[in-house]
Amino acid sequence: MSKPEKIFKSTTDQLDILQRRGLVIDDPMFAEEALIRTSYYEIINGYKDLFIDVNVEEERFQRGTTFSEIYYLYELDNTLRFAMLSATLSAENLLRSVIAYVLAEEHGHSVKDYQHNRNFRQGKKIMHGRAKGKFERELLLQIFSEVYHSTHQPMTYYRETYQDMPPWILVKGLSFGNLQYLFKLMLPESKTKVIARATGMSPELINDRFKQSFSETFDILVAFRNWAAHGGRVYNHRVRRRLSHSPVHARFNVTHSAYQKHGRGRDDILSFIIALSYLRDRGIAERFIQSVTSEINDYVISFPRHEDMLLSQMNLSIALYKEWLHNL
Template identity: 90%
Template structure:
Protein backbone atom coordinates (compact mmCIF):
# COMPACT_ATOMS: atom_id res chain seq x y z
CA UNK A 1 0.00 0.00 0.00
CA UNK A 2 1.45 3.35 -1.03
CA UNK A 3 1.87 6.17 1.45
CA UNK A 4 -0.35 9.25 1.14
CA UNK A 5 1.05 11.99 -1.06
CA UNK A 6 3.00 14.73 0.69
CA UNK A 7 1.22 18.08 0.48
CA UNK A 8 2.41 21.61 1.12
CA UNK A 9 2.13 22.86 4.70
CA UNK A 10 2.80 26.37 5.93
CA UNK A 11 5.25 26.81 8.81
CA UNK A 12 2.24 27.36 11.10
CA UNK A 13 0.75 24.06 9.91
CA UNK A 14 4.09 22.35 10.41
CA UNK A 15 4.38 23.54 14.01
CA UNK A 16 0.82 22.50 14.75
CA UNK A 17 1.54 19.03 13.32
CA UNK A 18 4.60 18.73 15.56
CA UNK A 19 2.54 19.74 18.59
CA UNK A 20 -0.09 17.11 17.77
CA UNK A 21 2.72 14.57 17.75
CA UNK A 22 3.77 15.64 21.23
CA UNK A 23 6.67 17.99 20.51
CA UNK A 24 6.95 20.95 22.86
CA UNK A 25 7.43 24.18 20.90
CA UNK A 26 9.40 25.91 23.64
CA UNK A 27 9.97 29.12 21.67
CA UNK A 28 7.37 29.51 18.87
CA UNK A 29 8.99 32.56 17.24
CA UNK A 30 12.42 30.87 17.19
CA UNK A 31 10.93 27.63 15.85
CA UNK A 32 9.08 29.37 13.02
CA UNK A 33 12.20 31.34 12.05
CA UNK A 34 14.28 28.14 12.10
CA UNK A 35 11.84 26.36 9.79
CA UNK A 36 11.84 29.32 7.39
CA UNK A 37 15.66 29.49 7.29
CA UNK A 38 16.39 25.79 7.21
CA UNK A 39 13.25 23.80 6.31
CA UNK A 40 11.17 21.20 8.08
CA UNK A 41 12.82 18.38 6.17
CA UNK A 42 16.38 19.29 7.20
CA UNK A 43 15.63 19.79 10.89
CA UNK A 44 12.80 17.42 11.74
CA UNK A 45 13.10 14.59 9.23
CA UNK A 46 16.87 14.66 9.54
CA UNK A 47 17.18 14.60 13.34
CA UNK A 48 13.88 13.45 14.90
CA UNK A 49 14.70 9.72 15.09
CA UNK A 50 16.42 9.90 18.47
CA UNK A 51 13.42 11.59 20.02
CA UNK A 52 10.60 9.40 18.69
CA UNK A 53 8.65 7.23 21.15
CA UNK A 54 9.38 3.70 19.95
CA UNK A 55 6.37 2.30 21.85
CA UNK A 56 3.74 4.57 20.33
CA UNK A 57 1.43 3.14 17.65
CA UNK A 58 1.60 6.34 15.60
CA UNK A 59 4.67 8.54 15.27
CA UNK A 60 4.98 10.74 18.33
CA UNK A 61 7.79 12.30 20.33
CA UNK A 62 9.07 11.18 23.69
CA UNK A 63 7.54 13.07 26.62
CA UNK A 64 8.89 16.59 27.16
CA UNK A 65 10.93 16.65 23.93
CA UNK A 66 11.34 20.23 22.76
CA UNK A 67 11.89 21.75 19.34
CA UNK A 68 15.16 23.21 20.63
CA UNK A 69 16.55 19.75 21.43
CA UNK A 70 16.11 18.69 17.83
CA UNK A 71 17.18 21.99 16.30
CA UNK A 72 20.44 22.25 18.27
CA UNK A 73 21.32 18.67 17.40
CA UNK A 74 20.96 19.76 13.76
CA UNK A 75 23.15 22.80 14.46
CA UNK A 76 25.79 20.66 16.17
CA UNK A 77 25.88 18.27 13.25
CA UNK A 78 26.10 21.12 10.78
CA UNK A 79 29.18 22.44 12.59
CA UNK A 80 30.74 18.97 12.63
CA UNK A 81 30.11 18.62 8.89
CA UNK A 82 32.00 21.79 8.05
CA UNK A 83 34.79 20.81 10.46
CA UNK A 84 35.02 17.42 8.76
CA UNK A 85 35.32 19.06 5.35
CA UNK A 86 38.03 21.37 6.68
CA UNK A 87 39.95 18.45 8.20
CA UNK A 88 39.76 16.39 5.01
CA UNK A 89 40.90 19.39 2.97
CA UNK A 90 43.99 19.69 5.19
CA UNK A 91 44.61 15.93 4.94
CA UNK A 92 44.11 16.06 1.19
CA UNK A 93 46.60 18.89 0.78
CA UNK A 94 49.21 16.98 2.78
CA UNK A 95 48.68 13.80 0.75
CA UNK A 96 48.77 15.71 -2.56
CA UNK A 97 52.09 17.25 -1.62
CA UNK A 98 53.60 13.94 -0.53
CA UNK A 99 52.42 11.96 -3.57
CA UNK A 100 53.63 14.65 -6.00
CA UNK A 101 57.01 14.75 -4.24
CA UNK A 102 57.46 10.98 -4.49
CA UNK A 103 56.41 10.91 -8.15
CA UNK A 104 58.96 13.59 -9.02
CA UNK A 105 61.69 12.07 -6.88
CA UNK A 106 61.16 8.56 -8.24
CA UNK A 107 60.31 9.26 -11.88
CA UNK A 108 61.14 12.87 -12.76
CA UNK A 109 59.10 16.03 -13.13
CA UNK A 110 58.23 15.79 -16.85
CA UNK A 111 54.94 14.25 -18.06
CA UNK A 112 56.78 11.93 -20.44
CA UNK A 113 58.74 10.51 -17.50
CA UNK A 114 56.41 10.20 -14.51
CA UNK A 115 53.34 9.19 -16.57
CA UNK A 116 55.09 6.20 -18.09
CA UNK A 117 53.20 2.86 -17.88
CA UNK A 118 56.04 1.19 -16.04
CA UNK A 119 55.67 3.56 -13.08
CA UNK A 120 52.29 2.13 -12.07
CA UNK A 121 50.76 -1.26 -11.45
CA UNK A 122 48.37 -2.54 -14.10
CA UNK A 123 45.60 -3.05 -11.55
CA UNK A 124 42.39 -4.94 -12.16
CA UNK A 125 40.33 -5.15 -15.30
CA UNK A 126 37.33 -2.84 -15.07
CA UNK A 127 34.08 -4.79 -15.45
CA UNK A 128 31.46 -2.06 -15.68
CA UNK A 129 30.88 1.55 -16.70
CA UNK A 130 32.33 3.53 -19.57
CA UNK A 131 35.81 2.14 -18.92
CA UNK A 132 34.69 -1.49 -19.03
CA UNK A 133 37.39 -3.74 -20.47
CA UNK A 134 40.25 -1.40 -19.59
CA UNK A 135 42.78 -2.02 -16.86
CA UNK A 136 42.88 0.43 -13.96
CA UNK A 137 46.23 1.82 -15.10
CA UNK A 138 44.69 2.83 -18.45
CA UNK A 139 41.96 4.71 -16.62
CA UNK A 140 44.51 6.45 -14.38
CA UNK A 141 46.53 7.63 -17.39
CA UNK A 142 43.29 8.79 -19.02
CA UNK A 143 42.53 10.85 -15.91
CA UNK A 144 46.05 12.32 -16.11
CA UNK A 145 45.42 13.26 -19.74
CA UNK A 146 42.12 14.96 -18.88
CA UNK A 147 43.83 17.01 -16.17
CA UNK A 148 46.68 17.92 -18.54
CA UNK A 149 44.18 19.25 -21.12
CA UNK A 150 42.06 21.01 -18.49
CA UNK A 151 40.99 24.61 -19.10
CA UNK A 152 41.48 25.44 -15.40
CA UNK A 153 44.45 27.18 -13.82
CA UNK A 154 47.26 26.54 -13.09
CA UNK A 155 47.08 23.57 -15.49
CA UNK A 156 46.43 25.76 -18.54
CA UNK A 157 49.37 28.04 -17.72
CA UNK A 158 51.86 25.19 -17.41
CA UNK A 159 50.62 23.41 -20.53
CA UNK A 160 50.73 26.54 -22.68
CA UNK A 161 53.90 28.04 -21.21
CA UNK A 162 56.09 24.98 -20.71
CA UNK A 163 54.36 22.33 -22.84
CA UNK A 164 54.68 20.20 -19.74
CA UNK A 165 53.13 19.72 -16.30
CA UNK A 166 55.11 18.64 -13.20
CA UNK A 167 53.34 16.28 -10.79
CA UNK A 168 52.92 18.97 -8.12
CA UNK A 169 50.71 20.86 -10.60
CA UNK A 170 48.91 17.84 -12.04
CA UNK A 171 47.75 16.64 -8.60
CA UNK A 172 45.92 19.93 -8.13
CA UNK A 173 43.49 18.78 -10.82
CA UNK A 174 42.77 15.43 -9.18
CA UNK A 175 39.78 14.86 -6.91
CA UNK A 176 40.45 13.28 -3.53
CA UNK A 177 39.08 10.01 -4.91
CA UNK A 178 41.38 10.18 -7.94
CA UNK A 179 44.33 10.95 -5.68
CA UNK A 180 43.49 7.79 -3.75
CA UNK A 181 43.29 5.89 -7.05
CA UNK A 182 46.76 7.16 -7.98
CA UNK A 183 48.17 6.00 -4.63
CA UNK A 184 46.54 2.59 -5.06
CA UNK A 185 48.33 2.00 -8.39
CA UNK A 186 51.76 3.24 -7.35
CA UNK A 187 54.57 0.69 -7.23
CA UNK A 188 55.36 -0.83 -3.79
CA UNK A 189 58.57 1.16 -3.33
CA UNK A 190 56.81 4.44 -4.17
CA UNK A 191 53.93 3.58 -1.86
CA UNK A 192 56.35 2.94 0.96
CA UNK A 193 57.90 6.39 0.46
CA UNK A 194 54.47 8.04 0.43
CA UNK A 195 53.47 6.31 3.67
CA UNK A 196 56.75 7.21 5.39
CA UNK A 197 56.59 10.83 4.28
CA UNK A 198 52.86 11.24 5.05
CA UNK A 199 53.05 9.73 8.52
CA UNK A 200 56.56 10.75 9.57
CA UNK A 201 57.44 7.12 10.30
CA UNK A 202 60.73 5.50 9.42
CA UNK A 203 60.45 3.09 6.48
CA UNK A 204 62.01 0.34 8.61
CA UNK A 205 59.03 0.45 10.98
CA UNK A 206 56.38 0.17 8.28
CA UNK A 207 55.18 -3.42 8.03
CA UNK A 208 52.43 -4.97 5.89
CA UNK A 209 49.84 -4.37 8.61
CA UNK A 210 50.62 -0.66 8.71
CA UNK A 211 50.51 -0.45 4.89
CA UNK A 212 47.01 -1.93 5.00
CA UNK A 213 45.98 0.49 7.74
CA UNK A 214 47.24 3.45 5.70
CA UNK A 215 45.21 2.35 2.66
CA UNK A 216 42.13 1.99 4.87
CA UNK A 217 42.84 5.43 6.34
CA UNK A 218 42.62 6.82 2.81
CA UNK A 219 39.30 4.97 2.31
CA UNK A 220 37.80 6.38 5.51
CA UNK A 221 38.82 9.97 4.79
CA UNK A 222 37.49 9.88 1.22
CA UNK A 223 34.21 8.23 2.31
CA UNK A 224 33.49 10.76 5.06
CA UNK A 225 34.59 13.66 2.88
CA UNK A 226 32.15 12.65 0.13
CA UNK A 227 29.32 12.11 2.60
CA UNK A 228 29.88 15.48 4.26
CA UNK A 229 30.25 17.28 0.92
CA UNK A 230 26.78 16.07 -0.07
CA UNK A 231 25.19 17.39 3.12
CA UNK A 232 24.80 14.05 4.89
CA UNK A 233 24.26 13.76 8.64
CA UNK A 234 27.70 13.02 10.08
CA UNK A 235 27.63 12.76 13.89
CA UNK A 236 26.20 9.21 13.89
CA UNK A 237 26.97 8.20 10.32
CA UNK A 238 28.58 4.86 9.47
CA UNK A 239 30.48 4.67 6.18
CA UNK A 240 30.73 1.54 4.05
CA UNK A 241 34.49 1.36 4.46
CA UNK A 242 36.25 -0.25 7.42
CA UNK A 243 39.30 0.77 9.43
CA UNK A 244 40.88 -2.34 10.93
CA UNK A 245 41.81 -2.29 14.61
CA UNK A 246 45.43 -1.23 14.97
CA UNK A 247 47.86 0.25 17.53
CA UNK A 248 46.55 3.69 16.50
CA UNK A 249 43.24 2.83 18.20
CA UNK A 250 45.04 2.44 21.53
CA UNK A 251 45.69 6.20 21.57
CA UNK A 252 41.92 6.59 21.84
CA UNK A 253 41.44 3.84 24.44
CA UNK A 254 39.72 1.57 21.92
CA UNK A 255 40.48 -2.02 22.83
CA UNK A 256 40.11 -4.86 20.36
CA UNK A 257 37.13 -6.03 22.41
CA UNK A 258 35.37 -2.63 22.14
CA UNK A 259 36.16 -2.56 18.42
CA UNK A 260 34.66 -6.03 17.92
CA UNK A 261 31.66 -5.61 20.21
CA UNK A 262 30.66 -2.00 19.55
CA UNK A 263 32.42 -1.25 16.25
CA UNK A 264 34.26 1.67 17.87
CA UNK A 265 36.73 3.24 15.51
CA UNK A 266 35.65 0.97 12.66
CA UNK A 267 33.37 3.04 10.41
CA UNK A 268 32.10 5.84 12.67
CA UNK A 269 33.21 9.39 13.43
CA UNK A 270 35.82 7.92 15.78
CA UNK A 271 37.31 5.98 12.85
CA UNK A 272 37.59 9.33 11.06
CA UNK A 273 39.54 10.73 14.01
CA UNK A 274 41.79 7.66 14.18
CA UNK A 275 42.41 7.97 10.42
CA UNK A 276 43.44 11.62 10.79
CA UNK A 277 45.84 10.64 13.57
CA UNK A 278 47.95 8.65 11.08
CA UNK A 279 49.10 11.85 9.40
CA UNK A 280 52.34 13.58 10.40
CA UNK A 281 50.49 16.86 10.95
CA UNK A 282 48.94 15.93 14.31
CA UNK A 283 47.20 19.29 14.54
CA UNK A 284 44.64 18.18 11.93
CA UNK A 285 43.28 15.46 14.24
CA UNK A 286 43.78 17.53 17.40
CA UNK A 287 41.85 20.49 16.00
CA UNK A 288 38.96 18.26 14.95
CA UNK A 289 38.89 16.58 18.38
CA UNK A 290 38.76 19.97 20.12
CA UNK A 291 35.83 21.03 17.97
CA UNK A 292 33.95 17.74 18.49
CA UNK A 293 34.52 18.03 22.25
CA UNK A 294 33.28 21.61 22.29
CA UNK A 295 30.14 20.77 20.31
CA UNK A 296 29.25 17.80 22.51
CA UNK A 297 29.86 19.88 25.63
CA UNK A 298 27.67 22.76 24.44
CA UNK A 299 24.82 20.42 23.56
CA UNK A 300 25.04 18.46 26.81
CA UNK A 301 25.18 21.64 28.92
CA UNK A 302 21.88 22.71 27.36
CA UNK A 303 20.30 19.24 27.34
CA UNK A 304 22.07 17.13 30.00
CA UNK A 305 19.60 14.25 29.85
CA UNK A 306 20.83 13.43 26.33
CA UNK A 307 24.54 12.99 27.12
CA UNK A 308 24.47 9.18 27.11
CA UNK A 309 22.28 9.09 24.01
CA UNK A 310 24.50 11.47 22.08
CA UNK A 311 27.77 9.71 22.92
CA UNK A 312 26.20 6.34 22.18
CA UNK A 313 25.04 7.52 18.76
CA UNK A 314 28.49 8.92 18.01
CA UNK A 315 30.03 5.66 19.31
CA UNK A 316 32.38 7.63 21.55
CA UNK A 317 32.99 6.12 25.03
CA UNK A 318 32.24 8.55 27.83
CA UNK A 319 35.72 8.07 29.34
CA UNK A 320 37.32 9.17 26.06
CA UNK A 321 35.05 12.22 25.84
CA UNK A 322 35.82 13.14 29.46
CA UNK A 323 39.54 12.87 28.72
CA UNK A 324 39.18 15.18 25.73
CA UNK A 325 37.16 17.58 27.87
CA UNK A 326 39.83 17.58 30.57
CA UNK A 327 42.62 18.34 28.08
CA UNK A 328 40.62 21.13 26.46
CA UNK A 329 40.36 23.08 29.71
Protein backbone atom coordinates (compact mmCIF):
# COMPACT_ATOMS: atom_id res chain seq x y z
CA MET A 1 0.00 0.00 0.00
CA SER A 2 1.39 3.42 -0.95
CA LYS A 3 1.89 6.03 1.73
CA PRO A 4 -0.40 9.07 1.78
CA GLU A 5 0.92 12.02 -0.19
CA LYS A 6 2.87 14.64 1.75
CA ILE A 7 1.12 18.00 1.60
CA PHE A 8 2.29 21.49 2.49
CA LYS A 9 1.78 22.57 6.09
CA SER A 10 2.43 26.00 7.56
CA THR A 11 4.73 26.38 10.55
CA THR A 12 1.61 26.89 12.71
CA ASP A 13 0.21 23.60 11.44
CA GLN A 14 3.54 21.89 12.08
CA LEU A 15 3.62 23.09 15.69
CA ASP A 16 0.00 21.97 16.19
CA ILE A 17 0.90 18.48 14.94
CA LEU A 18 3.87 18.32 17.32
CA GLN A 19 1.69 19.36 20.26
CA ARG A 20 -0.93 16.74 19.40
CA ARG A 21 1.90 14.18 19.49
CA GLY A 22 2.81 15.27 23.01
CA LEU A 23 5.71 17.65 22.38
CA VAL A 24 5.84 20.64 24.72
CA ILE A 25 6.36 23.87 22.75
CA ASP A 26 8.18 25.63 25.56
CA ASP A 27 8.80 28.84 23.59
CA PRO A 28 6.37 29.17 20.66
CA MET A 29 8.04 32.22 19.08
CA PHE A 30 11.47 30.54 19.22
CA ALA A 31 10.04 27.28 17.82
CA GLU A 32 8.33 29.02 14.90
CA GLU A 33 11.50 30.98 14.08
CA ALA A 34 13.58 27.78 14.26
CA LEU A 35 11.27 25.98 11.82
CA ILE A 36 11.34 28.92 9.40
CA ARG A 37 15.13 29.18 9.60
CA THR A 38 15.96 25.49 9.50
CA SER A 39 12.90 23.43 8.45
CA TYR A 40 10.75 20.81 10.12
CA TYR A 41 12.52 17.98 8.32
CA GLU A 42 16.02 18.94 9.51
CA ILE A 43 15.08 19.44 13.16
CA ILE A 44 12.22 17.05 13.89
CA ASN A 45 12.68 14.21 11.42
CA GLY A 46 16.44 14.32 11.93
CA TYR A 47 16.53 14.24 15.74
CA LYS A 48 13.16 13.14 17.14
CA ASP A 49 13.97 9.40 17.38
CA LEU A 50 15.61 9.64 20.80
CA PHE A 51 12.53 11.32 22.25
CA ILE A 52 9.78 9.06 20.88
CA ASP A 53 7.80 6.88 23.30
CA VAL A 54 8.45 3.35 22.05
CA ASN A 55 5.73 1.90 24.31
CA VAL A 56 2.82 3.26 22.28
CA GLU A 57 1.77 2.31 18.76
CA GLU A 58 1.12 5.83 17.46
CA GLU A 59 4.07 8.17 17.26
CA ARG A 60 4.15 10.19 20.47
CA PHE A 61 6.92 11.98 22.30
CA GLN A 62 8.04 10.91 25.75
CA ARG A 63 6.18 12.78 28.46
CA GLY A 64 7.66 16.21 29.13
CA THR A 65 9.83 16.39 25.99
CA THR A 66 10.24 19.98 24.83
CA PHE A 67 10.92 21.46 21.42
CA SER A 68 14.11 22.98 22.83
CA GLU A 69 15.50 19.56 23.76
CA ILE A 70 15.22 18.43 20.15
CA TYR A 71 16.36 21.71 18.62
CA TYR A 72 19.51 22.00 20.73
CA LEU A 73 20.44 18.41 19.92
CA TYR A 74 20.25 19.50 16.27
CA GLU A 75 22.46 22.49 17.12
CA LEU A 76 24.97 20.25 18.94
CA ASP A 77 25.21 18.00 15.91
CA ASN A 78 25.49 20.92 13.50
CA THR A 79 28.41 22.35 15.47
CA LEU A 80 30.15 18.96 15.57
CA ARG A 81 29.67 18.58 11.82
CA PHE A 82 31.51 21.84 11.14
CA ALA A 83 34.21 20.91 13.66
CA MET A 84 34.60 17.53 11.94
CA LEU A 85 34.95 19.17 8.52
CA SER A 86 37.55 21.57 9.93
CA ALA A 87 39.49 18.68 11.50
CA THR A 88 39.45 16.60 8.32
CA LEU A 89 40.56 19.61 6.28
CA SER A 90 43.58 20.00 8.57
CA ALA A 91 44.30 16.26 8.40
CA GLU A 92 43.90 16.28 4.63
CA ASN A 93 46.34 19.18 4.24
CA LEU A 94 48.93 17.38 6.36
CA LEU A 95 48.54 14.14 4.38
CA ARG A 96 48.71 15.96 1.04
CA SER A 97 51.94 17.59 2.12
CA VAL A 98 53.70 14.43 3.28
CA ILE A 99 52.55 12.32 0.30
CA ALA A 100 53.76 14.97 -2.16
CA TYR A 101 57.06 15.23 -0.30
CA VAL A 102 57.67 11.48 -0.46
CA LEU A 103 56.74 11.27 -4.14
CA ALA A 104 59.21 14.03 -4.99
CA GLU A 105 61.93 12.67 -2.71
CA GLU A 106 61.60 9.09 -3.98
CA HIS A 107 60.82 9.62 -7.65
CA GLY A 108 61.55 13.23 -8.63
CA HIS A 109 59.40 16.29 -9.14
CA SER A 110 58.67 15.93 -12.87
CA VAL A 111 55.51 14.24 -14.17
CA LYS A 112 57.54 11.90 -16.40
CA ASP A 113 59.44 10.65 -13.34
CA TYR A 114 56.99 10.33 -10.45
CA GLN A 115 54.00 9.24 -12.58
CA HIS A 116 55.74 6.11 -13.85
CA ASN A 117 54.18 2.64 -13.54
CA ARG A 118 57.13 1.33 -11.56
CA ASN A 119 56.42 3.76 -8.71
CA PHE A 120 53.06 2.20 -7.80
CA ARG A 121 51.63 -1.23 -7.14
CA GLN A 122 49.40 -2.67 -9.83
CA GLY A 123 46.52 -3.22 -7.41
CA LYS A 124 43.40 -5.23 -8.12
CA LYS A 125 41.45 -5.55 -11.34
CA ILE A 126 38.42 -3.24 -11.30
CA MET A 127 35.16 -5.09 -11.87
CA HIS A 128 32.65 -2.21 -12.02
CA GLY A 129 32.30 1.39 -13.16
CA ARG A 130 34.05 3.50 -15.76
CA ALA A 131 37.38 1.71 -15.26
CA LYS A 132 35.99 -1.84 -15.48
CA GLY A 133 38.67 -4.25 -16.69
CA LYS A 134 41.57 -2.00 -15.74
CA PHE A 135 43.93 -2.47 -12.84
CA GLU A 136 43.83 0.09 -10.05
CA ARG A 137 47.19 1.57 -11.08
CA GLU A 138 45.78 2.41 -14.52
CA LEU A 139 42.88 4.26 -12.91
CA LEU A 140 45.27 6.15 -10.62
CA LEU A 141 47.38 7.30 -13.57
CA GLN A 142 44.18 8.29 -15.39
CA ILE A 143 43.19 10.42 -12.39
CA PHE A 144 46.65 12.01 -12.49
CA SER A 145 46.15 12.83 -16.17
CA GLU A 146 42.74 14.41 -15.48
CA VAL A 147 44.27 16.62 -12.79
CA TYR A 148 47.15 17.57 -15.09
CA HIS A 149 44.70 18.71 -17.78
CA SER A 150 42.42 20.47 -15.29
CA THR A 151 41.22 23.99 -16.06
CA HIS A 152 41.56 24.99 -12.39
CA GLN A 153 44.41 26.88 -10.76
CA PRO A 154 47.21 26.36 -9.90
CA MET A 155 47.24 23.31 -12.20
CA THR A 156 46.63 25.37 -15.36
CA TYR A 157 49.45 27.79 -14.51
CA TYR A 158 52.03 25.04 -14.00
CA ARG A 159 50.96 23.12 -17.10
CA GLU A 160 51.03 26.19 -19.36
CA THR A 161 54.10 27.86 -17.84
CA TYR A 162 56.36 24.87 -17.19
CA GLN A 163 54.71 22.09 -19.24
CA ASP A 164 55.06 20.09 -16.05
CA MET A 165 53.43 19.65 -12.64
CA PRO A 166 55.32 18.78 -9.44
CA PRO A 167 53.57 16.44 -7.00
CA TRP A 168 52.92 19.21 -4.46
CA ILE A 169 50.74 20.90 -7.10
CA LEU A 170 49.16 17.71 -8.43
CA VAL A 171 47.87 16.65 -4.99
CA LYS A 172 45.90 19.90 -4.76
CA GLY A 173 43.68 18.57 -7.52
CA LEU A 174 42.97 15.25 -5.81
CA SER A 175 39.92 14.65 -3.66
CA PHE A 176 40.51 13.21 -0.20
CA GLY A 177 39.30 9.85 -1.52
CA ASN A 178 41.72 9.98 -4.46
CA LEU A 179 44.54 10.94 -2.11
CA GLN A 180 43.72 7.82 -0.11
CA TYR A 181 43.73 5.81 -3.34
CA LEU A 182 47.20 7.16 -4.15
CA PHE A 183 48.48 6.18 -0.71
CA LYS A 184 46.99 2.69 -1.08
CA LEU A 185 48.96 2.04 -4.30
CA MET A 186 52.29 3.44 -3.14
CA LEU A 187 55.20 1.02 -2.79
CA PRO A 188 55.83 -0.38 0.72
CA GLU A 189 58.97 1.73 1.35
CA SER A 190 57.17 4.87 0.20
CA LYS A 191 54.23 4.09 2.49
CA THR A 192 56.61 3.75 5.42
CA LYS A 193 58.07 7.17 4.70
CA VAL A 194 54.61 8.74 4.42
CA ILE A 195 53.52 7.21 7.72
CA ALA A 196 56.73 8.31 9.44
CA ARG A 197 56.32 11.92 8.28
CA ALA A 198 52.58 11.96 8.99
CA THR A 199 52.85 10.54 12.51
CA GLY A 200 56.32 11.65 13.64
CA MET A 201 57.33 8.03 14.29
CA SER A 202 60.73 6.64 13.45
CA PRO A 203 60.55 4.49 10.27
CA GLU A 204 62.27 1.62 12.12
CA LEU A 205 59.27 1.34 14.47
CA ILE A 206 56.67 1.11 11.71
CA ASN A 207 55.75 -2.55 11.28
CA ASP A 208 53.05 -4.17 9.14
CA ARG A 209 50.48 -3.96 11.93
CA PHE A 210 51.02 -0.23 12.32
CA LYS A 211 50.80 0.23 8.54
CA GLN A 212 47.45 -1.53 8.60
CA SER A 213 46.24 0.66 11.48
CA PHE A 214 47.31 3.80 9.65
CA SER A 215 45.50 2.68 6.48
CA GLU A 216 42.37 2.17 8.57
CA THR A 217 42.66 5.68 10.00
CA PHE A 218 42.70 6.99 6.43
CA ASP A 219 39.47 5.00 5.80
CA ILE A 220 37.81 6.43 8.92
CA LEU A 221 38.77 10.04 8.16
CA VAL A 222 37.55 9.85 4.56
CA ALA A 223 34.29 8.12 5.55
CA PHE A 224 33.40 10.67 8.24
CA ARG A 225 34.50 13.58 6.06
CA ASN A 226 32.22 12.47 3.21
CA TRP A 227 29.29 11.89 5.56
CA ALA A 228 29.69 15.30 7.21
CA ALA A 229 30.19 17.09 3.87
CA HIS A 230 26.81 15.77 2.70
CA GLY A 231 25.02 17.05 5.80
CA GLY A 232 24.66 13.71 7.56
CA ARG A 233 23.97 13.43 11.29
CA VAL A 234 27.39 12.88 12.87
CA TYR A 235 27.15 12.72 16.67
CA ASN A 236 25.85 9.13 16.73
CA HIS A 237 26.83 8.05 13.22
CA ARG A 238 28.55 4.72 12.53
CA VAL A 239 30.60 4.50 9.36
CA ARG A 240 30.99 1.34 7.29
CA ARG A 241 34.73 1.25 7.91
CA ARG A 242 36.39 -0.31 10.93
CA LEU A 243 39.31 0.82 13.06
CA SER A 244 40.99 -2.20 14.63
CA HIS A 245 41.74 -2.13 18.34
CA SER A 246 45.31 -0.98 18.89
CA PRO A 247 47.56 0.40 21.66
CA VAL A 248 46.37 3.89 20.65
CA HIS A 249 42.92 3.01 22.01
CA ALA A 250 44.44 2.74 25.48
CA ARG A 251 45.06 6.51 25.46
CA PHE A 252 41.27 6.85 25.44
CA ASN A 253 40.65 4.20 28.11
CA VAL A 254 39.18 1.78 25.56
CA THR A 255 39.91 -1.77 26.63
CA HIS A 256 39.69 -4.64 24.19
CA SER A 257 36.57 -5.75 26.06
CA ALA A 258 34.87 -2.37 25.58
CA TYR A 259 35.88 -2.42 21.93
CA GLN A 260 34.44 -5.91 21.41
CA LYS A 261 31.29 -5.49 23.51
CA HIS A 262 30.28 -1.91 22.68
CA GLY A 263 32.20 -1.21 19.47
CA ARG A 264 33.79 1.73 21.25
CA GLY A 265 36.41 3.35 19.05
CA ARG A 266 35.60 1.05 16.13
CA ASP A 267 33.34 3.00 13.76
CA ASP A 268 31.91 5.80 15.91
CA ILE A 269 32.88 9.40 16.61
CA LEU A 270 35.57 8.14 19.01
CA SER A 271 37.15 6.17 16.15
CA PHE A 272 37.34 9.48 14.27
CA ILE A 273 39.12 11.08 17.24
CA ILE A 274 41.52 8.13 17.56
CA ALA A 275 42.27 8.36 13.82
CA LEU A 276 43.12 12.05 14.21
CA SER A 277 45.37 11.26 17.16
CA TYR A 278 47.71 9.24 14.92
CA LEU A 279 48.79 12.45 13.19
CA ARG A 280 51.89 14.36 14.25
CA ASP A 281 49.85 17.55 14.66
CA ARG A 282 48.25 16.64 17.97
CA GLY A 283 46.35 19.91 17.97
CA ILE A 284 43.92 18.62 15.33
CA ALA A 285 42.55 15.92 17.64
CA GLU A 286 42.74 18.16 20.71
CA ARG A 287 40.68 20.91 19.10
CA PHE A 288 38.04 18.44 18.00
CA ILE A 289 37.88 16.87 21.47
CA GLN A 290 37.39 20.34 22.92
CA SER A 291 34.48 20.95 20.54
CA VAL A 292 32.88 17.62 21.43
CA THR A 293 33.30 18.18 25.16
CA SER A 294 32.04 21.74 25.07
CA GLU A 295 28.93 20.81 23.07
CA ILE A 296 28.07 17.88 25.34
CA ASN A 297 28.60 20.03 28.43
CA ASP A 298 26.40 22.85 27.15
CA TYR A 299 23.62 20.41 26.29
CA VAL A 300 23.83 18.59 29.61
CA ILE A 301 23.77 21.85 31.58
CA SER A 302 20.48 22.75 29.86
CA PHE A 303 19.01 19.22 29.88
CA PRO A 304 20.77 17.20 32.62
CA ARG A 305 18.34 14.28 32.41
CA HIS A 306 19.69 13.45 28.95
CA GLU A 307 23.37 13.07 29.86
CA ASP A 308 23.35 9.25 29.87
CA MET A 309 21.25 9.10 26.70
CA LEU A 310 23.55 11.48 24.83
CA LEU A 311 26.78 9.73 25.85
CA SER A 312 25.26 6.35 25.02
CA GLN A 313 24.23 7.56 21.56
CA MET A 314 27.74 8.91 20.97
CA ASN A 315 29.19 5.63 22.30
CA LEU A 316 31.37 7.51 24.81
CA SER A 317 32.01 6.32 28.35
CA ILE A 318 31.10 8.65 31.20
CA ALA A 319 34.67 8.29 32.53
CA LEU A 320 36.25 9.50 29.28
CA TYR A 321 33.80 12.40 29.01
CA LYS A 322 34.54 13.48 32.60
CA GLU A 323 38.28 13.30 31.87
CA TRP A 324 37.83 15.53 28.82
CA LEU A 325 35.63 17.89 30.82
CA HIS A 326 38.29 18.16 33.51
CA ASN A 327 40.86 19.13 30.85
CA LEU A 328 38.60 21.59 29.04
